[in-house]
Amino acid sequence: MPPVIGKTKxxxxxxxxxxxxxxxxxxxxxxxxxxxxxxxxxxxxxSCKLDCPREAIRLRxxxxxxxxxxxxxx
Amino acid sequence: MKxxxxxxxxxxxxxxxxxxxxxxxxxxxxxEVVVADKGNTLRSGAGASGNDHIFCYMPEIxxxxxxxxxxxxxxxxxxxxxAARRGAAWMQTWFERSxxxxxxxxxxxxxxxxxxxxxxxxxxxxxxxxxxxxxAGQDQKRILTTxxxxxxxxxxxxxxVFDLLGNPNxxxxxxxxTREDKVVEFRAKSVILGTxxxxxxxxxxxxxWMANTEWTFGITGAGRAMAYRFGADLVxxxxxxxxxxxxxxxxxxxxxxxxxxxxxxxxPAGPFLSEPSRKYGDVAGDVYQTLFEDYAKSGRGPVYxxxxxxxxxxxxxxxxxxxxxxxxALLSHMEEEGIDPRKHPVEFMTFGWTHTGGVYFxxxxxxxxxxxxxxxxxxxxxxxxxxxxxRIAGExxxxxxxGAELPPRNPDEIEDRKKLLKDMRxxxxxxxxxxxxxxxxxxMVDHASSARSDTMLNAGLNHLRRLKEKARATMIARNQxxxxxxMEVLDLLDLGELVFISAGDRKETRGTHVRTDxxxxxxxxxxxxxxxxxxxxIAITDWKEIKR
Numbered sequence: 001m002p003p004v005i006g007k008t009k010x011x012x013x014x015x016x017x018x019x020x021x022x023x024x025x026x027x028x029x030x031x032x033x034x035x036x037x038x039x040x041x042x043x044x045x046x047s048c049k050l051d052c053p054r055e056a057i058r059l060r061x062x063x064x065x066x067x068x069x070x071x072x073x074x
Numbered sequence: 075m076k077x078x079x080x081x082x083x084x085x086x087x088x089x090x091x092x093x094x095x096x097x098x099x100x101x102x103x104x105x106e107v108v109v110a111d112k113g114n115t116l117r118s119g120a121g122a123s124g125n126d127h128i129f130c131y132m133p134e135i136x137x138x139x140x141x142x143x144x145x146x147x148x149x150x151x152x153x154x155x156x157a158a159r160r161g162a163a164w165m166q167t168w169f170e171r172s173x174x175x176x177x178x179x180x181x182x183x184x185x186x187x188x189x190x191x192x193x194x195x196x197x198x199x200x201x202x203x204x205x206x207x208x209x210a211g212q213d214q215k216r217i218l219t220t221x222x223x224x225x226x227x228x229x230x231x232x233x234x235v236f237d238l239l240g241n242p243n244x245x246x247x248x249x250x251x252t253r254e255d256k257v258v259e260f261r262a263k264s265v266i267l268g269t270x271x272x273x274x275x276x277x278x279x280x281x282x283w284m285a286n287t288e289w290t291f292g293i294t295g296a297g298r299a300m301a302y303r304f305g306a307d308l309v310x311x312x313x314x315x316x317x318x319x320x321x322x323x324x325x326x327x328x329x330x331x332x333x334x335x336x337x338x339x340x341x342p343a344g345p346f347l348s349e350p351s352r353k354y355g356d357v358a359g360d361v362y363q364t365l366f367e368d369y370a371k372s373g374r375g376p377v378y379x380x381x382x383x384x385x386x387x388x389x390x391x392x393x394x395x396x397x398x399x400x401x402x403a404l405l406s407h408m409e410e411e412g413i414d415p416r417k418h419p420v421e422f423m424t425f426g427w428t429h430t431g432g433v434y435f436x437x438x439x440x441x442x443x444x445x446x447x448x449x450x451x452x453x454x455x456x457x458x459x460x461x462x463x464x465r466i467a468g469e470x471x472x473x474x475x476x477g478a479e480l481p482p483r484n485p486d487e488i489e490d491r492k493k494l495l496k497d498m499r500x501x502x503x504x505x506x507x508x509x510x511x512x513x514x515x516x517x518m519v520d521h522a523s524s525a526r527s528d529t530m531l532n533a534g535l536n537h538l539r540r541l542k543e544k545a546r547a548t549m550i551a552r553n554q555x556x557x558x559x560x561m562e563v564l565d566l567l568d569l570g571e572l573v574f575i576s577a578g579d580r581k582e583t584r585g586t587h588v589r590t591d592x593x594x595x596x597x598x599x600x601x602x603x604x605x606x607x608x609x610x611x612i613a614i615t616d617w618k619e620i621k622r
Contacts, residue, residue, distance in 0.1 A: 021113040021122050022285075022292050023232070023252060026555040038555070040283070043291035044403035047117040050212065061323065061407040064280035068321040068421035069413050070378060074340070 002042030002059060007033050009056035016048035016057065075492060076256040082108040083475035085262035087235045087247060087297065090119025091457055092268035092450030092464035094218040099468030101225040105475050108260065109227060112234035112252055112292065112558060115219045120270055120289055121457060123400035124212035126330060127196055129205055129458035130176050131169040136203050140169050146203045150360060156430055156454035159310060159603065161620040167437040168462055175461040176207060182221050185210040196329035196355040200346055204353060210398045233258050234558045236296060237491060238265065238304040244445045245481040248491055252558045259488055263475035264445045266467045267433060269297035271451040275566050276427035277515040278324050288317045288324040288425050297452045299565035301433045302572065302608050307442040309603040309618060311431035312577035314586050316424035318359035324425045327399045329355035332392045333381035335422060343369060343377045350384050352391055359422065363586060366423050378419030389416055427523055430454050439467035447471045498560050504550040507559035513541050514570055526577050527591040535574040542567040572613060576606050579615040
């Protein structure tokens with residue numbers, strides 16, 4: 001569900017809306033906290049997180065994409 | 075629906091690495107250039123949030139014998155990657171000009187050195203040449219966009235070009251704006267396709283979450299599809315390969331992990347490494363396409379990327395390059411979940427079927443259509459190939475445009491396409507793009523993946539054609555964004571059909587193209603490229619001779 005935007009940190013600058021390759025913020029109003037209109041189209045490229053000047057974005061990885069790992073290897 | 079007309083000498087369709095490199099060069103040679111990108115060139119394409127290695131042949135490091143270097147690279151490319159199938163002239167051009175691109179990027183501010191030295195690492199056989207140069211590409215798209223704008227290239231973002239125009243001569247292309255109710259018609263003297271590879275034809279590792287793809291979700295073979303519809307030669311459309319990476323989180327970057335692929339008992343799964351090596355990476359994941367499947371089926375799985383025992387310096391090295399490779403989501407996920415690769419082996423897998431056929435273009439980036447050029451992953455050549463052949467495409471498209479007149483337009487061509495767009499926007503009920511895409515993926519994986527035969531392929535093709543007709547007649551788009559997705563799915567349906575036809579025509583087994591009814595690999599068919607083209611609405615197959 002891809003980007004999670006910290007509403008208190010976000011100042012509505014619109015950079016993430018401008019650059020998202022998949023336009024998941026489609027329809028967002030200017031100078032507002034962006035709406036995540038198409039979360040299931042986010043492929044976690046991280047562009048929004050990289051370019052957010054206020055570090056207001058974190059990426060939540062959807063459950064089906066959780067990594068498999070060996071927590072107690074021999 | 076508004077209608078805007080944009081006139082230019084050279085149109086670049088797609089503003090990834092290939093498109094921007096083409097645009098920069100064409101503009102330097104005096105052409106007026108427009109780049110149309112369905113995203114924003116600042117962060118679009120397969121290099122959106124970064125890359126960390128680029129193929130580069132440097133004679134002073136790799137030796138003066140270019141042919142020896144080419145042979146090493148071909149060995150690495152087994153298993154369906156495109157470099158193994160390219161002709162001698164194309165490979166020679168790529169190798170000769172790869173360092174030129176590296177030097178250019180360095181002069182523009184992309185960090186091409188690591189601690190002041192050129193650093194070659196990953197995707198290599200121990201003891202053999204290492205030809206992937208590490209570079210910090212996280213900001214590459216911003217830098218390339220700046221260079222393009224500096225030269226006067228016009229960038230049109232959020233326009234999805236979906237068809238070439240002209241009959242029989244190329245006159246431009248047409249697209250939709252992805253945010254406004256608008257058609258954009260481009261009139262151009264020459265056109266360069268740089269729309270990237272083809273994702274979403276087959277399901278990814280998590281079919282219930284479609285956007286979990288190893289490459290950019292929105293790269294859906296638009297260049298191939300529009301080139302085919304226009305009559306250009308496409309090649310090897312039945313060929314695919316499997317990308318390996320961490321299980322369930324589809325990501326490129328396997329060679330950046332400093333570890334060894336091992337079984338649960340800690341025994342190396344491949345023959346190349348017994349200890350982690352940041353210089354070579356474990357190339358078993360590159361060249362052994364069924365490694366993970368074979369281990370699982372034989373009771374020896376799963377296979378882990380085991381980084382235990384690496385030094386802190388190697389760990390920092392690995393995470394630095396993963397960040398540059400656009401893997402910040404993977405790294406933050408591991409941090410949040412407490413997964414430490416130094417302690418926890420991470421299971422690896424292959425992600426499914428990545429289609430590797432594409433638009434035929436030669437060492438001059440020329441396609442079979444006059445005035446139409448292609449570069450990059452239109453016929454997979456990776457970052458380096460995108461940069462080199464993008465630059466070459468820009469040179470030749472600018473030369474072609476010089477002195478040529480802007481061709482006349484035919485308004486009827488646009489009206490036909492507008493009707494399709496209006497129909498999809500106007501319907502109130504019907505399947506979404508995602509429903510159609512899911513239906514396509516299931517017929518592709520069931521009928522045209524690991525066990526192909528005449529009967530399976532024929533049955534699948536019949537189903538796909540019915541599906542295509544239904545999708546075209548009934549899909550709905552509630553807005554321009556969804557209209558863009560619908561157009562992507564229509565491209566994928568066309569390309570799926572070509573996979574079935576090409577797979578049926580290649581009556582042999584080669585790489586991942588396994589014909590259960592033709593298990594033999596015919597050496598004679600390995601010499602050429604398998605051609606498919608649209609002749610008056612009929613897909614015609616043939617063989618194109620290539621000197622390797």
